[in-house]
Amino acid sequence: SYELTQPPSVSVSPGQTARITCSGDALPKQYAYWYQQKPGQAPVLVIYKDSERPSGIPERFSGSSSGTTVTLTISGVQAEDEADYYCQSADSSGTYKVFGGGTKLTVL
Amino acid sequence: QVQLQESGPGLVKPSETLSLTCAVSGYSISSGYYWGWIRQPPGKGLEWIGSIYHSGSTYYNPSLKSRVTISVDTSKNQFSLKLSSVTAADTAVYYCARQDYDSSGSWFDPWGQGTLVTVSS
Numbered sequence: 001s002y003e004l005t006q007p008p009s010v011s012v013s014p015g016q017t018a019r020i021t022c023s024g025d026a027l028p029k030q031y032a033y034w035y036q037q038k039p040g041q042a043p044v045l046v047i048y049k050d051s052e053r054p055s056g057i058p059e060r061f062s063g064s065s066s067g068t069t070v071t072l073t074i075s076g077v078q079a080e081d082e083a084d085y086y087c088q089s090a091d092s093s094g095t096y097k098v099f100g101g102g103t104k105l106t107v108l
Numbered sequence: 109q110v111q112l113q114e115s116g117p118g119l120v121k122p123s124e125t126l127s128l129t130c131a132v133s134g135y136s137i138s139s140g141y142y143w144g145w146i147r148q149p150p151g152k153g154l155e156w157i158g159s160i161y162h163s164g165s166t167y168y169n170p171s172l173k174s175r176v177t178i179s180v181d182t183s184k185n186q187f188s189l190k191l192s193s194v195t196a197a198d199t200a201v202y203y204c205a206r207q208d209y210d211s212s213g214s215w216f217d218p219w220g221q222g223t224l225v226t227v228s229s
Binding site for chain 2: 035042045049
């Protein structure tokens with residue numbers, strides 16, 4: 001079955017830049033989407049189609065893609081950004097949806 | 109704005125069928141979109157279960173396909189999940205979500221608040 005790979009954890013100090021990667025063989029063909037999940041809450045979409053930002057999401061959230069890896073970048077990290085982040089995409093056919101294992105962002 | 113709310117039993121016995129419903133408000137299901145179910149075992153990551161189009165066509169995660177049925181009731185503006193022959197491994201928070209899409213892919217937004225289902229005798 002198709003898998004997306006994320007680092008389990010990333011740590012940054014406030015004001016620094018956090019980069020969370022997601023790797024998968026089908027990513028050159030399929031867009032990636034990113035969700036933020038805070039404890040006890042439902043996930044919230046923060047990036048769609050690799051780099052588009054939904055309305056209401058702060059400009060410090062951005063996304064990029066290069067080959068089999070997509071990256072979520074959070075510039076000027078704030079304490080409120082501490083959360084789990086999940087990438088989501090689809091297999092090469094586009095039919096079956098898959099989530100990465102999640103990355104816990106810690107703001108030191 | 110669109111809101112989704114899951115409901116159903118919080119405790120299911122092993123080997124029985126888990127049944128959940130997602131009530132949608134602020135948008136008519138029959139107007140379009142796919143609608144999906146996603147689950148998250150305690151302390152673990154997200155797993156897509158399956159999705160249904162407003163017309164009723166479905167597609168499921170291959171790893172769960174033999175046990176999953178998703179249906180839609182446009183008259184009640186809700187869609188439902190049934191998962192049969194459950195085991196402790198099916199214990200999770202179950203989320204419903206609207207699945208937006210275009211020719212390039214699909215994504216989940218917004219999500220319901222989630223409901224915890226525990227499988228235990």
